[in-house]
Amino acid sequence: MMKYTPVRMAFLAFLVIFSFILCAFALGQEVFWLAGALFLLGFVFMGYGLKLKRSATQSA
Numbered sequence: 001m002m003k004y005t006p007v008r009m010a011f012l013a014f015l016v017i018f019s020f021i022l023c024a025f026a027l028g029q030e031v032f033w034l035a036g037a038l039f040l041l042g043f044v045f046m047g048y049g050l051k052l053k054r055s056a057t058q059s060a
Contacts, residue, residue, distance in 0.1 A: 012049040016042050 019042035026035035 009049060012045055016045045
């Protein structure tokens with residue numbers, strides 16, 4: 001698997017923030033199913049990033 005890099009973690013953080021911003025935009029447009037999907041997607045990205053961070057700190 002790919003090695004832990006700060007660039008990769010920064011990209012994941014960007015995806016999480018962008019997902020939540022798009023969720024807020026979808027709520028403003030009253031597209032609730034899309035807002036829910038983007039909200040869950042943000043948590044999926046966040047969970048993946050936390051999993052990568054935990055595995056990187058345990059192997060060091």
